[in-house]
Amino acid sequence: MDDLMPKIISLCKRRGFIFPSSEIYGGVEALWDYGPLGILLKNNIREQWLKRFVQKREDVVLIDGTVLMHPKIWEASGHLKNFSDALVECKNCHTRFRADHMESGNFVGQGKAETKNQCSQCGGKEFTSPKQFNLMFKTFLGPVEDASHATYLRPETAQSMFTNFKLVQEAMRLKIPFGIAQIGRSFRNEITTGNFTFRTREFDIAEIEYFVKPGTDEKIFEKWVDDWEKFFIDLGLKKGNLRRYEHKKESLAHYSKRTIDIEYKFPWGFAELAGIANRTDFDLSQHAKFSGQDLSYFDEAAGKRYIPYVIEPTLGIERLLLALLIEGYEEVKGGRTETTKAVKEKEAVLKLDKKIAPIKVAVLPLVKNKPELVKKAKEVFETLKAHFMCQYDETDSIGRRYRRQDEIGTPFAITIDFETLEKEDVTIRDRDTMKQERVKIKDLTGILKEKLNV
Amino acid sequence: MDDLMPKIISLCKRRGFIFPSSEIYGGVEALWDYGPLGILLKNNIREQWLKRFVQKREDVVLIDGTVLMHPKIWEASGHLKNFSDALVECKNCHTRFRADHMESGNFVGQGKAETKNQCSQCGGKEFTSPKQFNLMFKTFLGPVEDASHATYLRPETAQSMFTNFKLVQEAMRLKIPFGIAQIGRSFRNEITTGNFTFRTREFDIAEIEYFVKPGTDEKIFEKWVDDWEKFFIDLGLKKGNLRRYEHKKESLAHYSKRTIDIEYKFPWGFAELAGIANRTDFDLSQHAKFSGQDLSYFDEAAGKRYIPYVIEPTLGIERLLLALLIEGYEEVKGGRTETTKAVKEKEAVLKLDKKIAPIKVAVLPLVKNKPELVKKAKEVFETLKAHFMCQYDETDSIGRRYRRQDEIGTPFAITIDFETLEKEDVTIRDRDTMKQERVKIKDLTGILKEKLNV
Numbered sequence: 065m066d067d068l069m070p071k072i073i074s075l076c077k078r079r080g081f082i083f084p085s086s087e088i089y090g091g092v093e094a095l096w097d098y099g100p101l102g103i104l105l106k107n108n109i110r111e112q113w114l115k116r117f118v119q120k121r122e123d124v125v126l127i128d129g130t131v132l133m134h135p136k137i138w139e140a141s142g143h144l145k146n147f148s149d150a151l152v153e154c155k156n157c158h159t160r161f162r163a164d165h166m167e168s169g170n171f172v173g174q175g176k177a178e179t180k181n182q183c184s185q186c187g188g189k190e191f192t193s194p195k196q197f198n199l200m201f202k203t204f205l206g207p208v209e210d211a212s213h214a215t216y217l218r219p220e221t222a223q224s225m226f227t228n229f230k231l232v233q234e235a236m237r238l239k240i241p242f243g244i245a246q247i248g249r250s251f252r253n254e255i256t257t258g259n260f261t262f263r264t265r266e267f268d269i270a271e272i273e274y275f276v277k278p279g280t281d282e283k284i285f286e287k288w289v290d291d292w293e294k295f296f297i298d299l300g301l302k303k304g305n306l307r308r309y310e311h312k313k314e315s316l317a318h319y320s321k322r323t324i325d326i327e328y329k330f331p332w333g334f335a336e337l338a339g340i341a342n343r344t345d346f347d348l349s350q351h352a353k354f355s356g357q358d359l360s361y362f363d364e365a366a367g368k369r370y371i372p373y374v375i376e377p378t379l380g381i382e383r384l385l386l387a388l389l390i391e392g393y394e395e396v397k398g399g400r401t402e403t404t405k406a407v408k409e410k411e412a413v414l415k416l417d418k419k420i421a422p423i424k425v426a427v428l429p430l431v432k433n434k435p436e437l438v439k440k441a442k443e444v445f446e447t448l449k450a451h452f453m454c455q456y457d458e459t460d461s462i463g464r465r466y467r468r469q470d471e472i473g474t475p476f477a478i479t480i481d482f483e484t485l486e487k488e489d490v491t492i493r494d495r496d497t498m499k500q501e502r503v504k505i506k507d508l509t510g511i512l513k514e515k516l517n518v
Numbered sequence: 519m520d521d522l523m524p525k526i527i528s529l530c531k532r533r534g535f536i537f538p539s540s541e542i543y544g545g546v547e548a549l550w551d552y553g554p555l556g557i558l559l560k561n562n563i564r565e566q567w568l569k570r571f572v573q574k575r576e577d578v579v580l581i582d583g584t585v586l587m588h589p590k591i592w593e594a595s596g597h598l599k600n601f602s603d604a605l606v607e608c609k610n611c612h613t614r615f616r617a618d619h620m621e622s623g624n625f626v627g628q629g630k631a632e633t634k635n636q637c638s639q640c641g642g643k644e645f646t647s648p649k650q651f652n653l654m655f656k657t658f659l660g661p662v663e664d665a666s667h668a669t670y671l672r673p674e675t676a677q678s679m680f681t682n683f684k685l686v687q688e689a690m691r692l693k694i695p696f697g698i699a700q701i702g703r704s705f706r707n708e709i710t711t712g713n714f715t716f717r718t719r720e721f722d723i724a725e726i727e728y729f730v731k732p733g734t735d736e737k738i739f740e741k742w743v744d745d746w747e748k749f750f751i752d753l754g755l756k757k758g759n760l761r762r763y764e765h766k767k768e769s770l771a772h773y774s775k776r777t778i779d780i781e782y783k784f785p786w787g788f789a790e791l792a793g794i795a796n797r798t799d800f801d802l803s804q805h806a807k808f809s810g811q812d813l814s815y816f817d818e819a820a821g822k823r824y825i826p827y828v829i830e831p832t833l834g835i836e837r838l839l840l841a842l843l844i845e846g847y848e849e850v851k852g853g854r855t856e857t858t859k860a861v862k863e864k865e866a867v868l869k870l871d872k873k874i875a876p877i878k879v880a881v882l883p884l885v886k887n888k889p890e891l892v893k894k895a896k897e898v899f900e901t902l903k904a905h906f907m908c909q910y911d912e913t914d915s916i917g918r919r920y921r922r923q924d925e926i927g928t929p930f931a932i933t934i935d936f937e938t939l940e941k942e943d944v945t946i947r948d949r950d951t952m953k954q955e956r957v958k959i960k961d962l963t964g965i966l967k968e969k970l971n972v
Contacts, residue, residue: 077685077689078689079689080579080685080686080689080690083682083685085583085584085586085587085588085678086587086588086590086591086678086681087681087682087685088681088684088805088809088811088813089588089590089591089681089808089809090588091588092584092586092587092588092659092669095584095586095587096584097581097582097583097584097678097682098581098582098583099581099682099685099686099689099690100579100580100581100686100689100690102582103580103581103582104580106582107568114561119903119906119907119908120903120904122899122903122910125534125554126554126557126558127551127552127553127554127557128551128552128556128557128560129539129551129552130539130546130549130550130551130720131585131703131705131720132539132546132549132655132705132719132720133539133540133546133549134539134540134543134544134545134546136540136543137540137543151661158662160660160661160662197661201586201657201658202657202658202663203655203656203657203671204655204656204707205546205707205719206614206707206709207605207614207651207707207709208612208614209656215546217657217671224539224540224551227540227541227542227543228537228541228551228553230542231531231534231537231541231553232534232553232554235531235532235533235534235553235554236534236553236554237913249585249703251585251586253658253659253660253661255660255661265586265659266584266585266586351542354543355542355543357542359542445576449573449574449576450574452573453573454573456576459691
């Protein structure tokens with residue numbers, strides 16, 4: 065589909081998945097709010113991740129650290145020095161641009177007679193030399209805004225897993241290998257943004273710092289690449305739309321011995337969804353050095369003390385969510401519902417996995433002008449919403465209502481019709497097969513629990 | 519208990535509920551990280567809130583907005599002007615203090631010969647006149663750090679519910695009265711902190727903006743006060759430890775017509791846990807004015823257009839979590855477990871409601887030196903952790919293990935003993951009654967689901 069992204073963006077806004085942040089004020093670049101369906105979808109992805117990587121594993125525990133931390137952490141981690149883009153500034157209007165997005169060789173002092181770069185804001189042709197700009201948002205702890213009170217909004221969640229390594233290991237009596245997981249808000253003052261929610265200034269990362277004995281790191285690294293990829297496939301991404309990209313030695317981040325990205329085939333090409341890095345003992349060693357604390361681990365089985373190596377699988381939740389929307393979006397020729405049978409319009413269906421669909425069950429009285437039908441439908445709705453996220457809808461024709469539920473990915477629609485009043489049964493319509501089956505109201509909760517596997 | 523707070527703080531650190539943020543660097547005042555048990559407890563509280571106020575209600579939808587927003591939002595909301603403390607500065611060392619915490623009348627220019635205030639940092643006795651200091655953390659969007667690029671970390675989540683009012687109402691086809699709920703990270707650059715996690719610089723707020731027809735606001739306000747309080751009681755706070763505090767007219771926030779706080783009896787006295795405010799049409803009117811957008815609502819039933827009034831119940835998640843820890847903490851004389859029977863030590867039990875307990879089930883082989891027993895226990899653990907958050911423990915005596923689970927509030931402990939190997943049954947020990955019952959392994963998941971009501 066050529067125009068897939070505009071369709072997804074439009075669906076997201078129209079049906080309450082994703083809105084531009086501060087939209088009534090004209091928005092803010094690269095900031096997006098999650099609407100009622102978007103946040104339910106996001107919460108479901110988060111829950112699946114927690115269930116798989118924390119609840120079902122004996123060797124991984126969760127933590128939740130603060131966004132603001134001691135500023136020395138960013139010295140130790142190398143972020144203050146290394147986490148930056150080179151920018152040039154237009155000498156006329158002072159707008160800044162990423163140097164690597166400019167034609168090289170026409171900055172001030174480089175003495176070229178003719179320049180190919182032109183400022184997109186004012187048309188200016190002269191730029192300063194490139195200067196490093198840190199991508200961390202700066203703020204100040206306490207009322208004094210000077211350098212000694214400056215700190216930063218975390219650009220990833222990893223560091224608090226390192227600084228809490230000892231506290232967590234001791235409190236939870238953990239033995240290596242073990243992992244600390246975290247999922248939480250992170251911030252990057254990105255200069256280049258775009259592709260909807262792909263690159264944003266505020267996002268949720270899910271990551272695990274998995275502490276291992278040096279020497280076992282390479283094998284465990286491979287295992288995490290497989291486990292991480294399998295998670296995406298189990299949520300609904302096709303294996304053929306994923307590929308692995310191995311970073312070249314010379315372009316590895318300052319802390320990494322090896323990094324593999326898992327890329328998804330977005331409509332604009334393959335792009336990073338997740339990554340697995342072998343961070344070695346870099347972080348714990350740095351924090352030991354900068355904090356003066358002993359962060360080594362005594363391995364009883366091996367009978368020795370060492371600084372563990374760290375394998376780090378990491379994942380952008382909003383990127384995964386976007387990939388799942390793209391993967392699930394289908395258009396079928398009219399005829400799926402009675403409304404479109406006549407008009408032959410195309411119909412959109414969001415084939416989200418049942419596990420993550422924002423609304424699990426729609427409850428629909430066949431018509432709204434029959435009080436007994438509406439009463440019965442509301443009773444069914446009351447019962448079901450104690451167990452599942454449900455939506456009640458009595459507006460428009462039943463065909464149009466099915467279509468609306470298909471478009472937001474609701475796996476099951478329950479219709480209360482005239483037969484219901486006689487026989488105490490309802491129809492369950494399946495989003496993907498469009499088949500309907502009649503079941504007794506008294507069995508409905510159990511049947512849906514089974515179908516939804518909850 | 520006189521020394522209750524030190525005991526809670528110690529338990530939280532020792533057992534992995536709450537750690538000082540950046541502890542290896544000496545910590546940062548008023549920032550706390552949630553450890554493995556703390557974040558599970560927090561997630562469970564959050565889920566209960568979402569289930570009650572979003573899933574089970576037809577009239578409330580959830581959103582998730584960004585922390586960073588358009589700076590004009592804070593002009594419109596009044597936060598830039600009003601959300602501040604008056605501070606004085608020591609003229610010698612420049613440390614700042616809250617003016618209302620000083621003896622009045624001895625600031626510079628007020629000409630007192632003798633001063634009762636003394637700087638706690640350097641002993642200085644001269645202070646500047648009080649100046650307003652805004653409690654919002656400031657940062658800069660983009661690479662230029664000047665006033666025109668400044669924005670703020672949200673000090674509450676409310677504003678994005680107002681700015682998204684129209685988008686949400688239209689996308690979800692909502693009719694007044696309806697509510698928009700949000701739960702998320704908020705930041706305040708607090709000068710006075712303390713009482714463990716009670717007043718912190720970073721915290722999660724759960725709040726609802728409930729939009730109503732003007733004239734119906736007062737009655738709906740009362741209803742929300744009741745519903746909000748009932749939630750706390752249903753999670754385990756005793757009614758006798760809660761009280762309502764009605765703000766006096768003259769001390770209401772700039773946006774409020776009426777505010778009631780729900781206070782909990784913390785060990786240091788009654789203090790705010792939650793609040794309900796009648797924000798009238800203040801916010802929507804301000805945002806309409808500052809954004810130039812029409813934020814009125816057309817009420818079909820009433821046949822007219824108006825700016826809705828807003829009732830806002832709000833709640834600090836970490837405060838509720840702290841109250842629940844305090845409420846649940848009990849010490850009983852030794853004898854609850856075989857370990858303490860002899861030594862007569864006091865034992866701690868955390869009587870958390872089953873719904874929110876971080877670990878639901880502990881799986882314990884009676885001894886660890888009997889391979890068949892350990893094997894069977896691991897099988898049981900494997901089965902159960904697909905359904906519940908579980909902990910496996912084979913260290914120390916069984917009595918000590920029961921005691922450890924009591925201390926973290928685990929409702930059920932499953933013991934695999936020698937009889938298990940013959941009869942395929944296990945014991946379930948109840949945290950509160952300490953009674954044990956034997957059940958067949960094949961029935962265990964079902965029985966626990968029923969006991970835990972999931």
